[in-house]
Amino acid sequence: MTMIVAKSDFVKSSAEVKQCPADGRLDFAFIGRSNVGKSSLINMLCNRIALAKVSATPGKTQLINHFLINDRFYIVDLPGYGYAKVSKSLKNDFQKIIRSYILERENMAILFVLVDSRHEPQKIDLEFMRFLGEEGVPFAIIFTKADKLSEKQLNDSIERYKSRMLEEWEEMPQYFISSSAHSVGRDEILDYIDGICKELENAN
Numbered sequence: 276m277t278m279i280v281a282k283s284d285f286v287k288s289s290a291e292v293k294q295c296p297a298d299g300r301l302d303f304a305f306i307g308r309s310n311v312g313k314s315s316l317i318n319m320l321c322n323r324i325a326l327a328k329v330s331a332t333p334g335k336t337q338l339i340n341h342f343l344i345n346d347r348f349y350i351v352d353l354p355g356y357g358y359a360k361v362s363k364s365l366k367n368d369f370q371k372i373i374r375s376y377i378l379e380r381e382n383m384a385i386l387f388v389l390v391d392s393r394h395e396p397q398k399i400d401l402e403f404m405r406f407l408g409e410e411g412v413p414f415a416i417i418f419t420k421a422d423k424l425s426e427k428q429l430n431d432s433i434e435r436y437k438s439r440m441l442e443e444w445e446e447m448p449q450y451f452i453s454s455s456a457h458s459v460g461r462d463e464i465l466d467y468i469d470g471i472c473k474e475l476e477n478a479n
C-alpha cells in the first residue's frame with residue numbers, strides 16, 4: 276500500500292551543510308538543472324500546491340531546503356546544478372554547496388536526479404551522474420514532464436537515454452517516470468522511498 280503523506284512541513288533553508296537538520300532522520304534529495312520540474316515534483320510528492328518554490332529566482336543565494344514528511348524523513352530540495360564558473364576543466368566541478376551536501380551529508384539515503392523526459396541526454400546530467408558514480412553516491416533518475424510526450428515518444432526517449440547510459444554504466448540505474456501535471460509516478464516514488472526507509476531503519 277502506498278505511503279500516505281499525512282503531514283509535510285517546511286523545516287528550514289540552509290546555506291551550508293552544517294546548518295541542515297541534525298536529528299538523524301533520512302534525507303531523500305532531489306536535484307537537476309533549473310526548470311526540470313523539481314519544485315512541481317516535490318509539491319506533488321508532498322501533496323502541496325506550492326510548498327517548494329524557493330528555488331525559482333535565478334541568481335538567488337543557493338539554498339538547501341528541508342521538508343519533513345510524516346515526522347519520519349526529509350525531502351530535500353537542492354539547488355539546480357551548473358558548473359562552477361571558475362572552473363576550466365569542468366570535471367566534477369559542480370557548485371560547492373552541492374558537492375559538499377553530496378559528499379558530507381551522511382544521512383542522505385538517495386539522490387533523485389531529475390531529467391526532462393523530452394530532452395536528449397545532456398552533457399551536464401551525464402557528467403553529474405558520472406561524478407555520483409565515482410563517489411559511490413546512491414542515486415535514481417526521474418524522467419519529468421512525461422505528459423508533454425506521446426506514449427511512443429516517451430518510450431523512444433527513455434530507450435535513447437538507456438542506450439546512452441549503458442555506454443558507460445554496467446546497468447541502467449533505477450528510474451521513474453513522472454508527470455506533476457497528471458500526478459504520474461507519485462506512488463512509485465513514494466513506495467521506493469518507503470522501502471528504503473524500512474530497509475535502513477531495520478539495519479539500525
Ligand code: GDP
Pocket residue numbers: 307308309310311312313314315316330331419420421422423453454455456457
Ligand atoms: P524547477 O525549476 O526545476 O523547480 O521547475 P518547476 O517545477 O518550477 O517547473 C518548471 C516549469 O515546468 C513550470 O512552468 C512548470 O509548470 C512546468 N512543469 C513542471 N513539471 C511539469 C509536468 O510534469 N508537466 C508539465 N506539462 N509541465 C511541468
